[in-house]
Amino acid sequence: GESVGLHLxxxxxxxxxxxxxxxxxxxxASDYFIWYKQESGKGPQFIIxxxxxxxxxxxxxxxxxxxxxxxxxxxxxxxxxPGDSAVYFCAEITTNSGNTPLVFGxxxxxxxxx
Amino acid sequence: xxxxxxxxxxxxCKSGTSVKIECRSxxxxxxxxxxxxxxxxxxxxxxATSNEGSKATYEQGVEKDKFLINHASLTLSTLTxxxxxxEDSSFYxxxxxxxxxxxxxxxxxxxxxxxx
Numbered sequence: 001g002e003s004v005g006l007h008l009x010x011x012x013x014x015x016x017x018x019x020x021x022x023x024x025x026x027x028x029a030s031d032y033f034i035w036y037k038q039e040s041g042k043g044p045q046f047i048i049x050x051x052x053x054x055x056x057x058x059x060x061x062x063x064x065x066x067x068x069x070x071x072x073x074x075x076x077x078x079x080x081x082p083g084d085s086a087v088y089f090c091a092e093i094t095t096n097s098g099n100t101p102l103v104f105g106x107x108x109x110x111x112x113x114x
Numbered sequence: 115x116x117x118x119x120x121x122x123x124x125x126x127c128k129s130g131t132s133v134k135i136e137c138r139s140x141x142x143x144x145x146x147x148x149x150x151x152x153x154x155x156x157x158x159x160x161x162a163t164s165n166e167g168s169k170a171t172y173e174q175g176v177e178k179d180k181f182l183i184n185h186a187s188l189t190l191s192t193l194t195x196x197x198x199x200x201e202d203s204s205f206y207x208x209x210x211x212x213x214x215x216x217x218x219x220x221x222x223x224x225x226x227x228x229x230x
Contacts (some may be wrong), residue, residue, distance in 0.1 A: 008155050032217055043120075043207050043221040044158070089157060095217045099165070101148045102209075102219050104158045 008087060010109040019077040023090035023105045028071060030092035034102065035064060035075045038087045047075070047088075077110075085112045116142050118210050120222035127198055128230055135193045135225045137208030143188035144210035148219065149181075152205040164191050198229040 013019045025033070031052040036044035050057045050064045050073075057064050063076040073090050087109045091102040117140040127133050137147060146165050150158040162183050164170040170183035182194040191210075195202055205226055209219040 036221075041205075041224070041226065043118075043223045045221075046218075093217055099146050099163070099211070101160050101163055103160070104150075107157045 008107050008109045010111055012111045012113060013080050015080060015082060015112055015114050017080055019080045019084070019110055021075045021088050021108045021110065023073040025071050025073060025090065025092045025105065027092060027094065027103070029094045029097070032093045032095050033064070033066060033073055034091045036089045036091060038089060044089060080112050082112045082114055085110055116212065116220040118208065118220045118222040120208055120225050122225060123223060124226045126228045126230065129199055130197055132194055132196045133198055133227060135195075135206055137191045137193070137210070137222055139189045139210040139220070142212050144212065145188065146211040147185055147191040148209045148211070149183060149193050150207045150209070152207060158207060195227065198227070200229045203227055203229045
């Protein structure tokens with residue numbers, strides 16, 4: 001199930017099940033989106049990206065869906081494994097307005113139950 | 115792949131001292147580097163953007179005189195936390211962007227700062 005803690009919401013998933021992590025972004029001008037995985041004490045690790053001219057992109061075991069109408073992004077992880085346990089962040093950027101940085105969403109902690 | 119390193123990975127210092135954190139792009143030239151701060155159970159918050167050879171641009175609420183950023187070369191940026199206090203204890207993460215049309219940012223492994 002999904003719960004909202006003091007800061008980071010947590011999603012608990014049984015090993016082998018599919019995980020869906022959601023993200024609402026704020027800037028309608030954002031045209032490039034990235035999902036990052038962050039393990040404890042480490043920097044963010046790139047998972048998958050998508051540009052605003054697409055609504056779906058697939059990688060190995062991961063799929064990102066983009067709904068620009070409601071400014072929503074999701075990350076689907078197939079056959080979730082214990083090694084997927086981490087905090088997942090979406091990040092957005094507007095690529096056509098100069099050298100702007102990535103802006104990170106609040107993050108979701110994924111906990112895989114073996 | 116593009117690699118970004120940070121040094122040190124972990125530092126503990128006394129209140130009132132200054133701490134310097136280095137961020138290096140190991141196999142590419144980074145025209146822009148970004149510094150983020152992350153408190154426990156929170157997201158990464160952008161502190162500043164630095165372009166090689168020019169002054170850093172700080173986000174609202176980040177004191178430029180406290181967090182000194184130097185981007186002296188295309189492969190090195192430093193963040194100095196001056197007169198550190200316990201509330202500065204955090205995880206500091208840098209990222210680097212290649213020059214050209216790419217918007218991809220490569221992240222360092224982070225530096226854990228603990229101020230006693």
